[in-house]
Amino acid sequence: MQNSFISPDNTWILWAFLTGWAAVSIYLEQKYRWAAKISGAIIALIGALIFSNLRIIPTDAPAYDQVWTYVVPLAIPLLLFKCDIKKIWRESGRLLIIFLISSVGTMLGAFWGYIALSKYIPGLSKVAGMMSGSYIGGGVNFAAMAGSFEVPGELVSAAVVADNLLMALYFFVLIAIPSIEFFRKQFTHPHIDEVERVGTNNNETLAANYWGAKEISLIDIASSIATAFVIVAISGEVAKWFGLIIPTTNPVLNIFNSLLSNKYLLITTFTMLGATFFSDYFSNIKGSQEIGTFLIYIFFVVIGVPASIALILEKSPLLLLFCAVMVGINMLVTFVAGKLLKFNLEEIILVSNANIGGPTTAAAMAISKGWVELIGPIMVVGTLGYILGNYFGIIVGNMLM
Template sequence: MADTIFILFILCVNVVVCEWLSTRPGFSHIGTALLVILLTAIEANLGIIPTTETPAYEGIFSYVAPFALFLLLLTVNLNDLRQAGLPMLTLFLVGSAGTIIGVFTSVWLFSAPETVGKLYYALAGMFTGTYIGGSINFHAVALHYGVSKAGNLFVAATAADNIMTTLWMVATLAIPRFLQRRFPRQLPTSALVEGTPAAAYTDAETMSPSDLGMLLAMGLGAIVLSKQVATLLPALPFVLVLTSLALLLAQFRRVNNLRGSRLLGLFCIYLFLAVIGAYCDVAALLYDGRLAIVLFGMILTLVLIHALIVFGIGAFFKQDWDVLGIVSQANVGGATSALALAKSLNRPDLQLPGVLVGTLGNAIGTYLGIIVAEVLKAS
């Protein structure tokens, strides 16, 4: 059996290397998450670390991954949503409904039970979660249904998701500008002056021993409590209990403002993704190109349906094109992507609202993802 400390050493080094690579030309558009998966997959297939289950991998799946999901949800305070404004909130929910419609359509159109396999319903739930919320919800649903251990399927889905997220950032930069030229909308006065950008989303944080102790205590305590509740009430999935606890605690400002939750949560997510890579058979993944094509086709279909619904309804009610683009990006790419898009469109007035509706997606994405998966599983 491989030494657990050695495995953890390799995984931590991989995070460092991939963080550095993500800042270099040619790698910046891939992102740390996918780089960690690919690098660890290569090492595992070369025999540097195991490709089979070990105590280190099992510990990361059982404790580190749920801990990461818990920490990242602590940033979601629902009281802040009032600052996003009713039109943006309404359009975001319309976009979420468009995602769900798109998921069901793509499953039917691509005959997912046959082309994807027996875990098609879980994959549909993952796509629902990530294109309403973000990667937090993608991983939460994957963890719940065990897709995380289906290495090739998970890696193919992650790769297709990363490609679509990049393409959709380009699309949401271009579409509002094109529509503004063809069908001009009068911009609000606040959009014409510089505002204070939202700065909440940064990976660099300063934290104290007290912050770290609080985060560790709450996270570990929440995992223990969630497991007990899920054991006593089998109808309540562990992931949903943990998500609910995190969201409940996040409504207290003392908890919501704890420093380090995003930093520590991201690092733990990267360790989790590294283990995903270790389970991946690269040769089989490259051989099975058909699966990657099917998954990308499903994602493309659902995102286009989502876009038609958001921009169609927004056009009918004569909404600001930039608002529609940022709302769509908040669904497809998450809060961070919505913030980046608002900056790129030179709309400082929409930076904070974009982040806030993105956090709403984090709050509801896992619930809706599991609901969609269960509906498909039962059908």
């Protein structure tokens, strides 16, 4: 298995590959429309899968463990620096209501999918927790839940392939919905009407549009990285302390022990509290989202490495069906609730997108559609999913085990 061109012990070369291929994936996504449609995450994963199956890189190495140990925990706080709970409610209270309902749809989908397929997919309770986190927040929650439940690397890889394939298909559906007459008759759509009235002219890919150049200073980079390290370090120590002092003598205490000794939940909680009560500091740090997103791309490269193509062909079809059940129920709950509560079609589409893909994909869709007034609110509300996803993902996973 380890007879690869690059030795597992050649850490520097492997880190060069991990960061280099992550950068290439981002470049392709922003440069070419075909790559933007596939998504940089899929490119990162498939590239690593090809290199490992061709035995150019090893399927297991200390460098990959370092990504799980350091890169993933650091990405979480970096992506949460703007998550001021008070600001979320003040600016986006209306969208928050339908977002929370949509999150319930994700959880219901996880339970129904587990009931239908648990006999056929080993370890589905862990996947359900992982996918609940992912389909309420995004990739950062997927990474956190995969680490939290210690999901085997091969199963994570198979789940990612199924997840990203289904997510890409669903995004195409969401993009197409505004042009479907049935939906336009059922819902109001003021933002679509405004765009059609004014017209648009945008030649960039979604990724290039959203991740355009921003002003950033050395102190921003220093503050981002240092603050993330401090939060992760404190969270790890507090998690160990809770794990030692909270007994596991009964089911209730065992749940509390599992929750409070989980470093990913504490990282999420501490960052959220900091962003809320020290918002002047956190909100003024520029570049944290860019750095955190790059770290997540490295994570996508790593989870593609241990994937066996034969295993993916064997397991991904059922995992794809499981993801389809979750997404289908999320869509049904979101659109029915949106209709009953008289939400606009644009709000419903973006909220479902933010659940399944995260705030950046929702913001990118809003940008691409020209729904300018919804870009900020959906980004703020979608960021809340980073918090809720970790909590609900662990709850779902523990309930199903």
